[in-house]
Amino acid sequence: MSVPTVLVHRDAGVLAQAVAARLITRLVDAQAARGSAHLVLTGGGMGIATLAAVAATPARDAVDWRRLDIWWGDERFLPAGDPERNETGARQALLDQVGVDPARVHPMAGPDSGLTPEESAAWYAEELAAAARPEDHGPVPSFDVLLLGVGPDGHVASLFPEMPALHDERPVTAVHGSPKPPPTRITLTRPSIAAAREVWLVAAGADKATAVHLALQGAGPIQVPAAGARGRAGTLFMLDRAAAGKLPASLVRSAAR
Numbered sequence: 001m002s003v004p005t006v007l008v009h010r011d012a013g014v015l016a017q018a019v020a021a022r023l024i025t026r027l028v029d030a031q032a033a034r035g036s037a038h039l040v041l042t043g044g045g046m047g048i049a050t051l052a053a054v055a056a057t058p059a060r061d062a063v064d065w066r067r068l069d070i071w072w073g074d075e076r077f078l079p080a081g082d083p084e085r086n087e088t089g090a091r092q093a094l095l096d097q098v099g100v101d102p103a104r105v106h107p108m109a110g111p112d113s114g115l116t117p118e119e120s121a122a123w124y125a126e127e128l129a130a131a132a133r134p135e136d137h138g139p140v141p142s143f144d145v146l147l148l149g150v151g152p153d154g155h156v157a158s159l160f161p162e163m164p165a166l167h168d169e170r171p172v173t174a175v176h177g178s179p180k181p182p183p184t185r186i187t188l189t190r191p192s193i194a195a196a197r198e199v200w201l202v203a204a205g206a207d208k209a210t211a212v213h214l215a216l217q218g219a220g221p222i223q224v225p226a227a228g229a230r231g232r233a234g235t236l237f238m239l240d241r242a243a244a245g246k247l248p249a250s251l252v253r254s255a256a257r
């Protein structure tokens with residue numbers, strides 16, 4: 001498990017551009033090294049702003065979008081096309097504008113699939129297992145980059161503080177009674193997040209400052225799920241100044257101010 005690096009940018013707009021630039025570079029590197037790449041998307045304000053920033057830069061053409069598998073870290077259990085689905089936001093912000101291979105875009109199934117939330121989670125786990133190679137040594141691919149937003153309560157994906165999903169050992173699970181609407185969701189679990197090469201937590205705004213502080217200053221992963229989200233090779237906290245507002249200066253290693 002990697003020790004987090006903290007990068008702080010001036011505001012949410014600059015942060016989105018910085019994450020987008022880093023993401024493009026990382027995907028190009030992964031495709032050069034392994035032929036293709038696995039990316040896990042997040043929803044939320046910064047998650048979608050980052051994808052819009054990728055779409056807006058000509059550098060996006062450096063990525064071979066057809067050699068990229070796109071997954072989601074979590075999804076609201078709503079029908080396809082619902083504006084509240086993380087998938088809908090991602091398609092509008094980026095995926096509809098670049099030449100992704102539709103067969104390599106892997107949305108989580110909603111109620112219109114006819115599956116229950118539990119069946120949807122099990123089906124997604126099967127999809128992940130089918131994409132995992134022997135060298136991944138586990139039930140999910142070694143995601144090159146797994147993006148996570150951070151909620152004001154410290155949640156990541158749909159892993160909310162103190163909820164049963166945090167103890168689930170399966171790769172994917174259903175969430176009922178989420179404190180943030182909608183109440184029913186599907187989420188990768190802690191072991192699946194930990195299988196990623198790199199985990200990038202992206203947060204902007206003063207309402208995230210306490211959660212970010214706790215996540216980096218020794219809180220437990222059940223109380224503050226962001227505290228437990230760590231990649232195998234690297235963990236980045238990419239923040240704007242407001243979200244970093246409660247961190248000691250010693251923790252912020254480098255920043256584009």
Ligand SMILES: O=C1O[C@H](COP(=O)(O)O)[C@@H](O)[C@H](O)[C@H]1O
Pocket residue numbers: 042043044045046047074075076086148149150151152156157158180
């Ligand atoms: O509901 C969710 O919230 C988090 C954080 O969203 P934000 O708007 O507060 O940044 C997001 O990461 C997650 O994917 C989403 O389902």
